[in-house]
Amino acid sequence: MGSVVEVGVEALAAVDFSAREEPDPNTEPRVFLESWLDYQRHEFVRKLRDLSQEQLVAWSIPPVELSVIGLVRHMTQMEHHYVTWGLGGGDYLMVYGEEDYAGGSVSTVEEDLRLYFSEVDKANRSISAMPSLDSNGDGTGRTLRATLVKMIDEYALHAGQAHMLRFAALGEMIR
Secondary structure (H helix, E strand, C coil): CCCCCCCCCHHHCCCCCCCCCCCCCCCCHHHHHHHHHHHHHHHHHHCCCCCCHHHHHCCCCCCCCCCHHHHHHHHHHHHHHHHHHHHHCCCCCCCCHHHCCCCCCHHHHHHHHHHHHHHHHHHHHHHHCCCCCCCECCCCCCEHHHHHHHHHHHHHHHHHHHHHHHHHHHCCCCC
């Protein structure tokens, strides 16, 4: 049974923050890669638990101008660039431009999170529409296989950063 943590951020109210097991390595390659992306997304979102809006936007490790919400904004753009647009084509949107990492404020937290979850939903539809791992995307031209590996890497990197920022913002180690 998953745990839902009480949070002061409406967009996170229904998120299951419980830990998950790593994907089964004995599944076929597409299921394995999609499962790893889902796992990494979940681990990234888990870093948002226990944080207030103020803590989500804090640059908690000076002099680094980076916040947890900045990472959420960046991953929204990565989901769009590599997956939604990268695989599906269509209109290319840079919601935050170059200000994704450093941007965000208490007044944008709810919308930033809604945009992130919306982009993940769109990205999942783009993934589902791809016939095989070797299918090329209409945006970047990358294969689904290369896109999934790229996004797994992006999430692993930025979940680690979010982990450190989270503990710094909280001022203590909370498991």
